Amino acid sequence: MSKYMLIMRGNEAALAAFEAKPFEEVIEAMGRYNESMIEAGVLVAGEGLADAAEGVVVEFGGEVPVVTDGPYGELKELFNGYWTVETPTIEEAVEWAKRAPLGVGNKIEVRRVNGIEDFPADNEWIQKEAQWIEQAGK
Amino acid sequence: MTDDSGGRVADPAAARRAVEAVWRIEAARIVATLTRYTGDFALAEDLAQEALAEALAAWPQTGVPRNPGAWLTTTAKRRAIDGWRRREKFDAHVALLARELDEATDPDALPWDPDSIDDDVLRLVFVSCHPVLSREASIALTLRVVGGLTTPEIARSFFVPVATVQQRIVRAKATLAAAHVPFETPPRDEYPARLAAVLQVLYLIFTEGHSPATGERGMRADLALEAVRLSRVLAELVPQEPEAHGLAALLEFTAARFPARTAPDGSAVLLADQDRTRWDRLLIARGRTALARSDALRRGRGPYALQAAIAEQHALAPSVEATDWPRIVLLYEALGRIAPSPVVELNRAVAVSMAEGPASGLRIVDAVAATGALRGSHVVPSARGELLARLGRTEEARAEFEAAVRLAGNDAERAVLAGKLAAL
Numbered sequence: 001m002s003k004y005m006l007i008m009r010g011n012e013a014a015l016a017a018f019e020a021k022p023f024e025e026v027i028e029a030m031g032r033y034n035e036s037m038i039e040a041g042v043l044v045a046g047e048g049l050a051d052a053a054e055g056v057v058v059e060f061g062g063e064v065p066v067v068t069d070g071p072y073g074e075l076k077e078l079f080n081g082y083w084t085v086e087t088p089t090i091e092e093a094v095e096w097a098k099r100a101p102l103g104v105g106n107k108i109e110v111r112r113v114n115g116i117e118d119f120p121a122d123n124e125w126i127q128k129e130a131q132w133i134e135q136a137g138k
Numbered sequence: 139m140t141d142d143s144g145g146r147v148a149d150p151a152a153a154r155r156a157v158e159a160v161w162r163i164e165a166a167r168i169v170a171t172l173t174r175y176t177g178d179f180a181l182a183e184d185l186a187q188e189a190l191a192e193a194l195a196a197w198p199q200t201g202v203p204r205n206p207g208a209w210l211t212t213t214a215k216r217r218a219i220d221g222w223r224r225r226e227k228f229d230a231h232v233a234l235l236a237r238e239l240d241e242a243t244d245p246d247a248l249p250w251d252p253d254s255i256d257d258d259v260l261r262l263v264f265v266s267c268h269p270v271l272s273r274e275a276s277i278a279l280t281l282r283v284v285g286g287l288t289t290p291e292i293a294r295s296f297f298v299p300v301a302t303v304q305q306r307i308v309r310a311k312a313t314l315a316a317a318h319v320p321f322e323t324p325p326r327d328e329y330p331a332r333l334a335a336v337l338q339v340l341y342l343i344f345t346e347g348h349s350p351a352t353g354e355r356g357m358r359a360d361l362a363l364e365a366v367r368l369s370r371v372l373a374e375l376v377p378q379e380p381e382a383h384g385l386a387a388l389l390e391f392t393a394a395r396f397p398a399r400t401a402p403d404g405s406a407v408l409l410a411d412q413d414r415t416r417w418d419r420l421l422i423a424r425g426r427t428a429l430a431r432s433d434a435l436r437r438g439r440g441p442y443a444l445q446a447a448i449a450e451q452h453a454l455a456p457s458v459e460a461t462d463w464p465r466i467v468l469l470y471e472a473l474g475r476i477a478p479s480p481v482v483e484l485n486r487a488v489a490v491s492m493a494e495g496p497a498s499g500l501r502i503v504d505a506v507a508a509t510g511a512l513r514g515s516h517v518v519p520s521a522r523g524e525l526l527a528r529l530g531r532t533e534e535a536r537a538e539f540e541a542a543v544r545l546a547g548n549d550a551e552r553a554v555l556a557g558k559l560a561a562l
Binding site: 001003038039040041042044045084086087088089091092094095096115116117 | 160370397
């Protein structure tokens, strides 16, 4: 078993289509989708992001990072939220991704989440990170 | 794994995994629906397997259909009708089913009734864990029909030949048929015992994967994590049952320790020696949520919830020394009253020794030894050796550990005990 993050991304057309839909309808479709993954025992975490217009982008390029207001300017896609599922294969994570109630212009990127076992146990920074995760978890 | 719109997959192994992924998600609902449709669990299971075989042959060429659950269910129903036709059981009832099947054209329609499917899946769980079945049979059947594992996957998990698993499934279905086991949730008077049987089967699947019995760790951990998943599924099916959440909590907490329980050389690491920073915080959080849901039902803690509460104390403690041992002693006392066993007593002894000192623990261990209940097992000499060593009675401890090594059931246990012996 591995954890996979289903990363939801969408372009402006997808956002416009989403906003044109009745809110109740969107909430119900997402709710049903989340419930189906909870009932299947695979959903372990997930969060949706607030409007990108509220966000800020810190961009690295020149000597100092450049801070601009969101949305991302040049970028054609916005990162809107994620689900973390725990499945034995990436194919099963993909199968869950395919069932998301999303329309044209949306994408879900499926990525395996690194576990502590992916890193050398004797690295000082890996040990520190594990401690931070532990402290944050309490 | 390229996947053009409908999902044609170039790599046959990836295509197979894609079909298996759909199967894992849909198997229980498909078998439950077919059992309702045919009125015959064994037939339904056969039909579902035939539909899976058809999908494995067809989908790598055609791509995964838009509504794979409906495709599999419809395919199985057609097989059922063909079978009835061949055996000349094609009466008016079957003709009606056949016509319904032909008229159902909406490709996006759910292949089952959303209002009753959860009840049907729960019936399936109760059938798979029915007390007329042997433990091995229940485990194999539950993994196959509820978990959606294929027979080769189950065989690999238990290190047995595929034919052995097939035989267990065939026999299980024959036993259920011979006993006329109905497709129903148990009546009220049988319900607690039947639910306990279901919880036990899931617990056994977990311990099978959890025990460091033999090599291939990854596969074993996957089996245990499949049991965790099934316990979550069950908790959602019977959300009003505190022990379903209790079991889920216990398994989440225990699975959270997996990343820390094996040393880089593959040897087992005891709880006391585990690097707690490697514990899976997400699973610990899930365990706490599940235990809170059990408690919120306000019907008291059963054996699983109590074990979960003990595991929670360990999960929250930054170290062995900083563990709330007096609280763990109380939890073991409660557990010992509602589910008395010599193993619980030994665990209580260890907790008492941590809370009050090794002499108090040793008295409890000696009382267990005096009953002779665990004669032949390494656990009593192992616990005695531990406590004697802490009391500075090294020679007596050595004798106990030597006895424990002789009685150890497998290499991993032997290695741990030999390590303790060497450390004296």
